[in-house]
Amino acid sequence: MSRFDTIVMVDWSGGNDRGAVPKPDAIWAGVVRNGVEEEPVYLRNRQVAEAWLAGLFREEIAAGRRVLAGFDFPFGYPQGVARAVTGKADPFALWDWLEARIEDGPQRNNRWQVADGINALFPGVGPFWGNGTRRDLEHLPRKGRDRRGHGCAEFRQVETLAKGTFTVWQLAGAGAVGSQVLMGLPVLARLRRRFDTAVTVWPFEAASGQVVLAEIWPSLIRDAVKAEGDDIRDRAQVRLLARAIAGLPEAELNAMLAIRSEEEGWILGLGHEDALNAALAPTLHPPALKDDCFALPPGVDWTPVPEALARLRDILHPVVGTETVPLHAASGRVLAEDTRALRANPPNPNAAVDGYGFAHAATGDGPQVLPLVRGRAAAGLRYDGTVPTGHAIRILTGAALPEGVDTVVLEEDCRGDARHVAFNGPVKPGANTRKAGEDVAEGDVMLPAGHRLRAPDLALLAATGHGAVPVHRRLKVAVISTGDELREAGDSANAGQIYDANRPMLTAILRGWGHQVIDLGRQPDDAGAIREALNKGAKADAVLTSGGASAGDEDHISRLLREEGRLSNWRIALKPGRPLALAQWRGVPVFGLPGNPVAALVCTLIFARPALSLLSGAGWQEPLRMQVPAGFAKSKKHGRAEYPRARIGADGRVELFKSEGSGRISGLSWAGGLLELPYEAQEIAPGDPVTFLPYAGFGL
Ligand code: AMP
Ligand code: MG
Numbered sequence: 001m002s003r004f005d006t007i008v009m010v011d012w013s014g015g016n017d018r019g020a021v022p023k024p025d026a027i028w029a030g031v032v033r034n035g036v037e038e039e040p041v042y043l044r045n046r047q048v049a050e051a052w053l054a055g056l057f058r059e060e061i062a063a064g065r066r067v068l069a070g071f072d073f074p075f076g077y078p079q080g081v082a083r084a085v086t087g088k089a090d091p092f093a094l095w096d097w098l099e100a101r102i103e104d105g106p107q108r109n110n111r112w113q114v115a116d117g118i119n120a121l122f123p124g125v126g127p128f129w130g131n132g133t134r135r136d137l138e139h140l141p142r143k144g145r146d147r148r149g150h151g152c153a154e155f156r157q158v159e160t161l162a163k164g165t166f167t168v169w170q171l172a173g174a175g176a177v178g179s180q181v182l183m184g185l186p187v188l189a190r191l192r193r194r195f196d197t198a199v200t201v202w203p204f205e206a207a208s209g210q211v212v213l214a215e216i217w218p219s220l221i222r223d224a225v226k227a228e229g230d231d232i233r234d235r236a237q238v239r240l241l242a243r244a245i246a247g248l249p250e251a252e253l254n255a256m257l258a259i260r261s262e263e264e265g266w267i268l269g270l271g272h273e274d275a276l277n278a279a280l281a282p283t284l285h286p287p288a289l290k291d292d293c294f295a296l297p298p299g300v301d302w303t304p305v306p307e308a309l310a311r312l313r314d315i316l317h318p319v320v321g322t323e324t325v326p327l328h329a330a331s332g333r334v335l336a337e338d339t340r341a342l343r344a345n346p347p348n349p350n351a352a353v354d355g356y357g358f359a360h361a362a363t364g365d366g367p368q369v370l371p372l373v374r375g376r377a378a379a380g381l382r383y384d385g386t387v388p389t390g391h392a393i394r395i396l397t398g399a400a401l402p403e404g405v406d407t408v409v410l411e412e413d414c415r416g417d418a419r420h421v422a423f424n425g426p427v428k429p430g431a432n433t434r435k436a437g438e439d440v441a442e443g444d445v446m447l448p449a450g451h452r453l454r455a456p457d458l459a460l461l462a463a464t465g466h467g468a469v470p471v472h473r474r475l476k477v478a479v480i481s482t483g484d485e486l487r488e489a490g491d492s493a494n495a496g497q498i499y500d501a502n503r504p505m506l507t508a509i510l511r512g513w514g515h516q517v518i519d520l521g522r523q524p525d526d527a528g529a530i531r532e533a534l535n536k537g538a539k540a541d542a543v544l545t546s547g548g549a550s551a552g553d554e555d556h557i558s559r560l561l562r563e564e565g566r567l568s569n570w571r572i573a574l575k576p577g578r579p580l581a582l583a584q585w586r587g588v589p590v591f592g593l594p595g596n597p598v599a600a601l602v603c604t605l606i607f608a609r610p611a612l613s614l615l616s617g618a619g620w621q622e623p624l625r626m627q628v629p630a631g632f633a634k635s636k637k638h639g640r641a642e643y644p645r646a647r648i649g650a651d652g653r654v655e656l657f658k659s660e661g662s663g664r665i666s667g668l669s670w671a672g673g674l675l676e677l678p679y680e681a682q683e684i685a686p687g688d689p690v691t692f693l694p695y696a697g698f699g700l
Contacts, residue, residue, distance in 0.1 A: 003250050005065035007032045008056065009216060009241040010049070011234040012073050014179030017045035017106035022232065029053075030238030032246035033065070040235045045106045050187045054194065057211050061198050068207075070216035070241065071188070073180040074168050075201065076265035078153035085121060091204050091263050095189035102186045111182045115171060116140040124149020132172030132179075144170065156264040161271075164219055188213060203266045207257040214257075214268040216241060221273070224280045229535035240280055245269070247279035302573040304679050305606065305641040308580075312607065316589070318617040319541050320473040327461055330453050332514035333471035334618040339447045342465030344437035348400040351377070353432045356414055356421045357405035358392040360429040369422045377402050392421050401433060408432035440464055450619045452514060472617035477510050478518040478537035479503055482530060482547040482557050483595060486522045501597045501665060502546040509604060510544075512699055515612060525556045534565070538586040542615055544608060547595030549581040557581070557592060565590060573640035573679060576662040577603050589615070598662040602643045602674065605698045624697025625676065627689045631655045638681035646692060647672035654692050673697070 011028045018026035027043035029052070043049035053069070060067045076082070076091040086093040101117070103110045112133050119126025119139035125147040131140040141147060152169075159165040171178040192199050192213070200209030207214070218225065218237035221244055230236035245253065252275045259266050269276050303311075322336035351357060357377065358370055370392040377383035379398030387393045387404035395401075395408055407430055414423045440446060446460060447453075453461075453469070461469060486500040487493040500522050507517045518540050520533045525548060537543035548557035561583040570580045576599040581592025591608050593600045605623070613621040631653030636642060645657040645667040654675060657667035673694040684690060 003066075003253070004068040004212070004246075005034055006056075006060050006067045007242045007246045008053075008067060008069045009238045009245065010053075010069065010071050011218065011238050012049075012071055012180045012184050013046070014111070014181075014183045016108070019044060022235070024232045024234055026234070028232070028234040028238045030235075030240070030242035031056075032242045035246065037239070037243055037246075040239050042235075046104055046183060046187060047106060050190070053187075053191060057191065057195055057199070061195065061210055067211040068214060068245065069211060070214050070245070070268060071184060072216050072218055072237075073177055073184045074156065074159075074265055075185070075188070075204070075213075075215045076156065076261070076263055077168055077181075078156050079264055081127075081152055082263060084152070085118060089263055091265065092189070092192075092201075095185045095192070098182065099186035099189040102182060104183060104186070109183060111171070111179055112137060112140060114182060115178075119150075122150040122152065124151075126150045127152040127154075127169045128171060128178065130170045130172035130176060130178065140171075158261075158264065158266045158270060162217060162219075162267055165217070165267075202257060202268070203259050203261040204263075206260070212257075215265050216269065217267045220267075220269050221276055221280060224277060227531065227535060229538065244276040244279045248275060302571050302640070304573050308570055308572045309607070309610065312582075312611050313614065313620050316611055316614045318472065319615050320475055320617055322470050323473055324468050324470050326468045327458055327466060330461075330469050330471060331455055331458060333453050333469075333474070334514070334616055335447055335449055335451045335453065336470040336472050336617065337449050338445045339461065339466070339469060341440045341442050341444045341446055344442040345439040345460075345463045346434050346436060349406075349436050350379075350401060350434050351395045351397055351399050351408045351432065352434050353408060353410050354396050355408050355411040355432060356392045356416070356423070357395040357401060357408045357433075358387065359389045359404055360407040360427065362390040363407075363425050363427055365425045367422065368425045368427075369420055371420055372416070372418070377405075406430060406433065450617060452618050474514065474516040475542065475612060475616035476518055476540035477515045477612060478520050478540040478543045479506050479510065480520045480530070480533050480537060480543065480545045481522045482525060482545060483522070484525045486547075488522065502593070502595070502600050505597065505601065506544055506546065506593075506604060509700065510612075513609065513612065515616065527556050527560045530557055530560055531564070534560070534585045534590070537590070538588045540588065542612060543585065543588060543590040544593060544604070545581075545590060546593040546600045549592035549594060561585070561590060561592060572607075574602075574606070575640055575642045576660075577606075577643075580607055596662050597665050598645075598668060601668060605674070605693075605700075606643065609698060623676075623693045626692045626694065626697075628652070628654045628692045630684050630686055630688045630690045632684070633686055634677075634682075634684045636677050636682040636684065639679065641679050642677040643674040643693075644677070645671035646675040648692065648694075653686070654690055671695070 009030045013025055013027050015025060022042040027049040029041040029043060031038040043052055082091055082094040083089040086097045101114050112131060115128040116137040116139045119128050125141060126139050127150045129141050129144045129147055131137055131142045154167050166175050166177045168178050168181050170176040192201060195211060198209055199211045199213060200206060202212055202214045218241055221240055224240050225233060225236045228236040228240060252272060256269050256272050325333060373387055373391050373393050375383060376394035377399040378396040382400050383402035387402050393402060407427055409423050409427055410432060414421050447457060481500045481503045485497050487497045489499050489504060493499060507519055510517050520536055523529045523533050545557055558581060561581060565583040565585045570582055572580055577594060580603055583590040593603050610621045628648060631649055632655060644660055646654050649655045657670055673692055676691040676693055
């Protein structure tokens, strides 16, 4: 028998239409075709599912591919039921019997009535139970214990071996499968008839058809499904089942399919759980590296900082969608589009000072006396009339220039009474006025996409007519501290324990950068706990871990990321820092920071900041670099960049923290920034210019 080319695993549903948006408890189908896994398909109701299955079978048959299609509901009832209902000990007779009676639509079906009718065929109170309708049905009890004397077995033989299966007789309640059988078998009966000899149904028939239908049970891989952490469990179930079955060795699958059962059916893979789960275990050496984006080319060893940064910059791109937020909530957000002025600033020509306005044309050199018109022009109080040439008007700062006025003379330069104003000419045409749009013209691009909004930008946006702006969704960043020795700040700690200093620091930094923090707490040095935390972290856009990231085998996070997360240890020529672990966990970038808080901060500022900024849509960010004279002498070795803690002293020169020991957390607070000493050897004498990176330039 050949292997199957296409594996389709279907999670069925006995309920009504679940709507257009993918939801749990609908029908889900996982497909692996020729070894290539497809995104699970959401099928909102049985009509849609049946059409989809028929189309798929037709296509695969036409293409000459063999299909194994699994469905997660029993294909048969306990021994004897088929004969009692149809007169024949043939499961297909029961399929056809049901197919002739079940009426099914997206919003309603008659399964309760059909079950009630079947119960009426049995003595006593029939085997089906779990009437989930509001109406009482004569033969269908609500509770299982209300039945007696019907003579049917409660479970099929296979169910007595599979721990946790439900009985086919239960129609309603959490986990019940009875409705799925009643609503599933008619669909299978039609598919079987439609494709005739191309379809065989295992284990009633040999698995020899071009399309083989089989009963499956996702609980055989329940741990893997749990670890997947998908919020739609059905989707994870079909994805993983299809992957597991497609990944089985041929002999193993043949052994599973060797079972035959005349009437009750069987669960494919029962007793072969280890093989199924082994097929899901991560490969130690993933062969495909195409999404292994952090992998360094072979032979690359200690990478200089600028090269490491250039690589990160190449690899990463924005990952966040957009939304519109009101202006008052937009501070710190990243503009998703170039933003143009909706209105000019200022919108009208207006007075820049308090004084008197008039037409310049009627004035000349020497003393000028102009009669005043009645009334005045003030901000928000427009003068509606026209000021005749040769007349003047009292005008206040911000007032729109009335018709007939193009020039303003400052109040302090005038004498006036109620009727006239006097001043000395000549006055410059247009003096003390602001032109419409002289600041920003309507339609001007003021702020580019990718700009992170600061308070002053909100003033500009408001002035130019914006009440809301399109921004990138906040980047979600998960933070995990690792280490058995860590205690939560403020808790009691014994001599062997230390407080988790990194999490308060990192979460505060990330919030300051405008990201949304998902705090995943402290995790022990235990692969299971860290895996679970990383699975939660995979819902974020990026993960920062600290601790356990060196290459030593005892470092769990390193090992876990290497085995399951496409880890690359970037050995960056950097002090303090050691290797930076860069990995992908379910496609989400993971930055494995050193545990040491000094090194963790330096790596965060130098590497994580620009990388996260790029992911967030704000583009790559360089630190602010200031050239400042050194207040120290230092001889620096060739071969790595150094970022010692530094600050600018009262004499305007850069001083260094007294110790370079990376355990000295106090130096982080002493400092006002970092010194940047490049890769090459350097002899620094007092007074030489050095590069200082102030904390403020990192947004701290
Ligand atoms: P590791 O990278 O796990 O080998 O940790 C290096 C050093 O940093 C060890 O002394 C750890 O105890 C310390 N360390 C790790 N994580 C933290 C943390 N979250 N807060 C303070 N110190 C830490
Ligand atoms: Mg550790």
